[in-house]
Amino acid sequence: MSDELREPLLAFAGGHPLALSLGAAVAVRDRKASSRWTPQQDVVATLLDQLVGEVPSAAHRHALEVCAHTYVTTEDLLREVLPDDAAELFAWLRRLPFAESSPRGLFPHDVVREVLEADLRWRDPQGYADMHERINAHLAARLRAASDADVLGAVGSLFFLHRTVGSTAEFQSWSGDGEVYEDAFRPRDAEALVRLAAEVEGEESAAAVAFWSVRRPESFRLYRRTATGEMVAACSWLRLSEPSDEEAADPIVATAWANARALAPLRPGEHLAVGRTWTRPDYQGMSPVTDLIQWRSIGYCLRADRMAWSFMAMRHDDPMRDYLRYYDIHDIGQHAWLGGTEWALFAHDWRAVPAQAWLDRLNRLLLTGSEETPAAPAPALAVLSRAEFAEAVRRALKTLSRPGELAGNPLTSSRIVIETGSDPAAALRQLLDQAVADVGEDPRAVKFHRALSATYLHGAPTQEIAAERLGLPFTTYRRHLLAGIERVCEDLWHREIYGAAGT
Incomplete structure (x- = not known):
C-alpha cells in the first residue's frame, strides 16, 4: 500500500481492526485512490x-x-x-x-x-x-x-464541524486531553517569556517580546504543561489604532501598518491586530498546544470589536500558508525581516468580509465539497472613508425617489445595508427614511427635519419650491437643510462604524 493511501485509511479506521481490514481491501484495488481516499x-x-x-x-x-x-x-x-x-x-x-x-x-x-x-x-x-x-x-x-x-x-x-475543509485535518489535532492549558500573562512571567522567544527565534525576537510585554501585556497568552506548569508556547495579538514611532520600529508591525494604509486605511474607531506565536520545537506541528493557539487566534478575530484588519506573522516558508488560504487569509506579499529571519504576513480585511460572511463561506466549502477557494462573498462590503460616506449619503438623499439610481449608490455595499439581508436599494431607502425621521425626534432639530422632509420625502421639484412651501427665506431654508443632512450623515456613519446598537 502506498504511503499516500496509508494516512487516510488509518484516519478512517481509527484503530478498529474490521474497519482497517475492509477499507484496505477496497483501497488497494482502487486505482484512483489518493491521499483524499474515502470509503x-x-x-x-x-x-x-x-x-x-x-x-x-x-x-x-x-x-x-x-x-x-x-x-x-x-x-x-x-x-x-x-x-x-x-x-x-x-x-x-x-x-x-x-x-x-x-x-x-x-x-x-x-x-x-x-x-x-x-x-x-x-x-x-x-x-x-x-x-x-x-x-x-x-x-x-x-x-x-x-x-x-x-x-x-x-x-x-x-x-x-469544518475539519474536512481544505487541509484543516493536517494542522488541527483535536487530541488534547488537558495536558496543556492557556494562562494569562503576568509581569512575573516576563523573564521566562523572553527566554522562550530567544530559544525559538533568536535575540531580535526576544527583544521585541520584551518591548511588547511591557507596552501591551494584555496582548499575550501563555501555554503551560498541566503537570509541571512549564511554559511551552505563547502567542500575542497586538491591538493597534495607530502605532507610535517607537511601536512602528518593530518591522512586523511597520509592515502590517503600511499594508493597511495602502490598501484600505483604518477609519475612526477601528483598529488592526497583529498576531505572533512562539512554540518550542517539540510542540510545533499538529499538537494540542497549536490547537489552543489557533483557537485563540480564531476566537480573537471573530469576536473583535471594530477590527478592520488582522495580520498573522509567520516564517515565510511556513507550511500553513496553503492552509490559511482556505480560510481567506492571504500572504500580503510584503515581508518583514527581524534579525536574519524573513516573516510573511497573512491578512484578512474584516470590513470587506466580516465574521458572519467568513463563517458562511466555510459552510459553503464544507457543503459543496469544493476544494477551490471561492471569491469573497458577493456583494463585498465597501470600505468608505468618512468623506466618501458623507458624499454617498448626500447623493442617496437626492435620488431617494429613483430606485434605479439608488441601487448604484456606494452605500448599497456598506455594512449597515448589507447586514439587513434585504434588497440593497430598498434597505438603503428604509435606512434614509428612518434617519430623517430620527432627526425629528430631537425638539431642537424639528426645523431641520421639516427641511429634509420637504426636499427629499415630499418630492419638491426644486429647493426654491421647498423653501416656499415651508414659508422660509431661501437662505434660512438652506441652513436648515444642510444642518439636517449633516445630522443624517452623522447618524448613519455612527451606525456604519459602531453598529446599530453602538454608543
Whole structure:
C-alpha cells in the first residue's frame, strides 16, 4: 500500500481492526485512490451494520448523526436539533458501547463517527446540510456570547464541524486531553517569556517580546504543561489604532501598518491586530498546544470589536500558508525581516468580509465539497472613508425617489445595508427614511427635519419650491437643510462604524 493511501485509511479506521481490514481491501484495488481516499458505500454499510446495528427510531438515528458531526455532544446542543426528546436521547447515547465521555460531553469512537458522517452525506445530502447549519448557528452564537475562559472550547467545537475543509485535518489535532492549558500573562512571567522567544527565534525576537510585554501585556497568552506548569508556547495579538514611532520600529508591525494604509486605511474607531506565536520545537506541528493557539487566534478575530484588519506573522516558508488560504487569509506579499529571519504576513480585511460572511463561506466549502477557494462573498462590503460616506449619503438623499439610481449608490455595499439581508436599494431607502425621521425626534432639530422632509420625502421639484412651501427665506431654508443632512450623515456613519446598537 502506498504511503499516500496509508494516512487516510488509518484516519478512517481509527484503530478498529474490521474497519482497517475492509477499507484496505477496497483501497488497494482502487486505482484512483489518493491521499483524499474515502470509503465506498459498501464498506460504510457493512460497518454500520456491525458497529451500530438497528436503532429504536428515526429520532435515535438523528441523535447519533448529531453526535457524529460534533466535537462533543451535550444535552443542550442536542436540544437545538431535537427539542422534544433531547433528555431521553442523550441518556440513550451515553449508554452506547462506542460512546465515550469527556468533561465537556459525549463523543463516538472515531470509526463510528466517520461511517455515520459518510452515510448521512451520501444518503441525505440536504438533511446533512440542514443538520450542519442548525448546529453551526448554535455554536457560532455560543462563541459570540462566551466568556473569555470559554472561548477556546467554543472555537474548537465550532471548527470541528469544518475539519474536512481544505487541509484543516493536517494542522488541527483535536487530541488534547488537558495536558496543556492557556494562562494569562503576568509581569512575573516576563523573564521566562523572553527566554522562550530567544530559544525559538533568536535575540531580535526576544527583544521585541520584551518591548511588547511591557507596552501591551494584555496582548499575550501563555501555554503551560498541566503537570509541571512549564511554559511551552505563547502567542500575542497586538491591538493597534495607530502605532507610535517607537511601536512602528518593530518591522512586523511597520509592515502590517503600511499594508493597511495602502490598501484600505483604518477609519475612526477601528483598529488592526497583529498576531505572533512562539512554540518550542517539540510542540510545533499538529499538537494540542497549536490547537489552543489557533483557537485563540480564531476566537480573537471573530469576536473583535471594530477590527478592520488582522495580520498573522509567520516564517515565510511556513507550511500553513496553503492552509490559511482556505480560510481567506492571504500572504500580503510584503515581508518583514527581524534579525536574519524573513516573516510573511497573512491578512484578512474584516470590513470587506466580516465574521458572519467568513463563517458562511466555510459552510459553503464544507457543503459543496469544493476544494477551490471561492471569491469573497458577493456583494463585498465597501470600505468608505468618512468623506466618501458623507458624499454617498448626500447623493442617496437626492435620488431617494429613483430606485434605479439608488441601487448604484456606494452605500448599497456598506455594512449597515448589507447586514439587513434585504434588497440593497430598498434597505438603503428604509435606512434614509428612518434617519430623517430620527432627526425629528430631537425638539431642537424639528426645523431641520421639516427641511429634509420637504426636499427629499415630499418630492419638491426644486429647493426654491421647498423653501416656499415651508414659508422660509431661501437662505434660512438652506441652513436648515444642510444642518439636517449633516445630522443624517452623522447618524448613519455612527451606525456604519459602531453598529446599530453602538454608543
